[in-house]
Amino acid sequence: DSGVTQTPKHLITATGQRVTLRCSPRSGDLSVYWYQQSLDQGLQFLIQYYNGEERAKGNILERFSAQQFPDLHSELNLSSLELGDSALYFCASSVGAEVGYEQFFGPGTRLTVL
Amino acid sequence: AQKVTQAQTEISVVEKEDVTLDCVYETRDTTYYLFWYKQPPSGELVFLIRRNSFDEQNEISGRYSWNFQKSTSSFNFTITASQVVDSAVYFCALDGGATNKLIFGTGTLLAVQP
Numbered sequence: 353d354s355g356v357t358q359t360p361k362h363l364i365t366a367t368g369q370r371v372t373l374r375c376s377p378r379s380g381d382l383s384v385y386w387y388q389q390s391l392d393q394g395l396q397f398l399i400q401y402y403n404g405e406e407r408a409k410g411n412i413l414e415r416f417s418a419q420q421f422p423d424l425h426s427e428l429n430l431s432s433l434e435l436g437d438s439a440l441y442f443c444a445s446s447v448g449a450e451v452g453y454e455q456f457f458g459p460g461t462r463l464t465v466l
Numbered sequence: 467a468q469k470v471t472q473a474q475t476e477i478s479v480v481e482k483e484d485v486t487l488d489c490v491y492e493t494r495d496t497t498y499y500l501f502w503y504k505q506p507p508s509g510e511l512v513f514l515i516r517r518n519s520f521d522e523q524n525e526i527s528g529r530y531s532w533n534f535q536k537s538t539s540s541f542n543f544t545i546t547a548s549q550v551v552d553s554a555v556y557f558c559a560l561d562g563g564a565t566n567k568l569i570f571g572t573g574t575l576l577a578v579q580p
Contacts, residue, residue, distance in 0.1 A: 354510075383566065385566075385567065385568075387568075394570060394571075394572050394573070395557060395568075395570035395573075396570075397567040397568060397569070400565060400566065400567060407565060408565035408566075408567050410567060440509065442511060444511075446566060448566070449565065449566055450565075450566055451497065451498070451499060451561050451562055451563065451565065451566050452497075452499045452516070452518060452561060452566065453566050454513060454516055455513075455566070455568060456513065457503075457510065457511040457512075457513075458510075459509065459510050460509055460510065460511075462509075
């Protein structure tokens with residue numbers, strides 16, 4: 353158990369809908385990351401937050417957005433869902449934001465878009 | 467650009483065989499970190515090792531060992547006396563630049579047959 357929690361574990365929805373994925377980092381970690389794992393794209397970095405501020409952006413679609421709240425939990429919002437958004441979404445956390453900090457991964461949220 | 471290549475898509479071995487998983491990386495950063503993660507069938511990502519670019523010492527942890535060679539930009543992972551429980555997808559990842567985002571390879575699926 354990494355100490356990172358993600359809810360829900362599974363999510364099934366329809367095209368065009370909007371969903372919110374939630375992540376609680378390990379106690380003491382200030383940085384949160386979101387990754388997407390799909391058959392087409394593999395494991396891809398989406399976005400990073402550090403202590404409430406956006407720190408880095410990867411290949412995140414405009415239909416996707418995220419935020420980190422004062423209690424450090426983070427939410428990833430996916431809107432206007434398409435079939436291709438079906439994937440496993442991981443959240444990770446680390447103590448710091450700079451290069452080299454070990455990232456601890458949550459169990460993931462499996463999103464299925466029908 | 468940063469890139470991680472895991473040329474071996476799938477490897478199948480019989481229990482007790484030794485197996486080496488290859489990882490080749492590209493980066494222009496002088497300071498960077500390399501990681502290996504394990505993803506068992508249950509889906510979570512399990513951290514195995516982190517190595518920084520200034521430390522080329524090989525590392526051994528039980529049946530696992532890692533060979534880091536900057537001259538060939540490789541960070542290979544060897545499992546000695548493989549076991550069925552080692553069956554998983556193994557990812558090599560690179561972390562460099564100004565932010566702590568991981569660039570993953572495409573993964574190697576290791577199947578250990580009894």
